[in-house]
Amino acid sequence: MTPPETFSHLLQAAAPPLALAPMQDVTTLPFMRVIARYGGPDVYWTEYFRVHGDSRPEKWILDSITQNPTGRPVVAQLIGNDIPALVRNAKLLQQYPVAAIDFNLGCPAPIVYRKCAGGGLLREPQKIDTILGALRDAVTIPFTVKTRIGFESPAEFDALLALFARHPIDLLTIHARTVTQMYRPGVRYDLIALAARELKCPVFLNGNVHSAAQAQQLLAETGVRGLMIGRGAIRNPWLFTQIRAQLAGAPVSPPTGRAVLAYLHELWENEITPGVCESAQVQRMKKFTNFIGDGLSPQYLHAIRRVSTTADFWRVCEQFLDHEQALLLVPEESHPAPPPTKA
Numbered sequence: 288m289t290p291p292e293t294f295s296h297l298l299q300a301a302a303p304p305l306a307l308a309p310m311q312d313v314t315t316l317p318f319m320r321v322i323a324r325y326g327g328p329d330v331y332w333t334e335y336f337r338v339h340g341d342s343r344p345e346k347w348i349l350d351s352i353t354q355n356p357t358g359r360p361v362v363a364q365l366i367g368n369d370i371p372a373l374v375r376n377a378k379l380l381q382q383y384p385v386a387a388i389d390f391n392l393g394c395p396a397p398i399v400y401r402k403c404a405g406g407g408l409l410r411e412p413q414k415i416d417t418i419l420g421a422l423r424d425a426v427t428i429p430f431t432v433k434t435r436i437g438f439e440s441p442a443e444f445d446a447l448l449a450l451f452a453r454h455p456i457d458l459l460t461i462h463a464r465t466v467t468q469m470y471r472p473g474v475r476y477d478l479i480a481l482a483a484r485e486l487k488c489p490v491f492l493n494g495n496v497h498s499a500a501q502a503q504q505l506l507a508e509t510g511v512r513g514l515m516i517g518r519g520a521i522r523n524p525w526l527f528t529q530i531r532a533q534l535a536g537a538p539v540s541p542p543t544g545r546a547v548l549a550y551l552h553e554l555w556e557n558e559i560t561p562g563v564c565e566s567a568q569v570q571r572m573k574k575f576t577n578f579i580g581d582g583l584s585p586q587y588l589h590a591i592r593r594v595s596t597t598a599d600f601w602r603v604c605e606q607f608l609d610h611e612q613a614l615l616l617v618p619e620e621s622h623p624a625p626p627p628t629k630a
């Protein structure tokens with residue numbers, strides 16, 4: 288059982304805590320197992336437990352708590368707007384070895400926000416106020432919130448900050464985009480810096496963290512306590528280790544093509560479900576290669592999206608990755624600018 292104190296200690300540690308972001312259908316038990324082998328984050332988040340009416344915590348998400356293979360704390364995330372159901376599920380979940388209960392205020396999927404859950408709640412500050420009050424009263428272990436900066440406009444953020452400041456939450460993670468912005472460019476790290484200055488509780492920065500150098504710069508610029516990383520960690524499972532090296536002033540070693548190939552093999556072995564047909568297995572791997580390909584090349588992405596057999600999957604991966612060159616594993620738009628050429 289992970290004592291809840293672990294999480295409080297983590298928040299007070301000298302080094303900035305690094306968290307793996309919750310990602311539905313990605314941050315499951317097998318992925319946790321794989322990423323832990325690469326050094327892994329200091330703390331994991333479950334994907335959200337959907338809470339409504341008489342719902343009970345989903346078994347497959349509970350597995351990532353009860354069988355947590357990482358030796359590091361895991362935080363259980365809830366999404367919903369039914370207050371008695373949220374309170375009931377939070378009380379149930381805190382009996383498991385979880386480090387904290389987290390409430391989702393950011394999911395941008397229309398099917399979720401139209402029901403006024405996840406990011407949709409950002410349009411109803413009064414309701415958020417009541418939910419946070421009820422959950423804070425019910426949760427006896429650390430209670431945390433993950434939010435976006437507004438529903439439609441960053442101008443909503445000031446009022447949200449005032450709302451969060453009213454509740455004694457233990458951590459606020461901010462994905463610095465609005466809900467309607469989805470994943471488009473224009474991440475407002477300046478608003479995260481504002482939150483880090485104004486709130487009493489620790490703040491984690493989330494959104495588009497791709498590299499160790501950028502992570503170090505964002506920590507310095509915003510003054511946040513820690514970082515939460517999602518897609519960057521799927522693309523580059525070495526990222527947490529690289530950030531720790533960068534912060535310690537040690538060299539950051541980029542992986543080679545063959546090391547990325549070995550990572551894909553490890554994912555394959557861990558994500559295999561016995562009895563599942565070949566095309567479904569390949570489809571499952573595309574969930575990961577869609578993100579990994581972003582950090583490789585458009586040509587890889589184009590080719591891997593079109594495969595449907597195991598043989599073709601590995602043929603394409605080997606074509607692009609069977610080499611010893613170092614790879615940055617960051618999306619093309621985030622590549623460091625080339626040095627200026629002499630006139």
Ligand SMILES: Cc1cc2nc3c(=O)[nH]c(=O)nc-3n(C[C@H](O)[C@H](O)[C@H](O)COP(=O)(O)O)c2cc1C
Nearest residue numbers: 308309310311334335391462494495496516517518
């Ligand atoms: C496939 C996928 C699933 C996600 N599922 C969740 C989730 O269950 N709960 C949540 O709070 N955020 C979820 N997110 C959002 C991420 O936690 C994170 O806020 C977002 O990806 C931005 O961080 P990044 O740029 O480091 O990926 C999901 C994101 C992705 C890409």
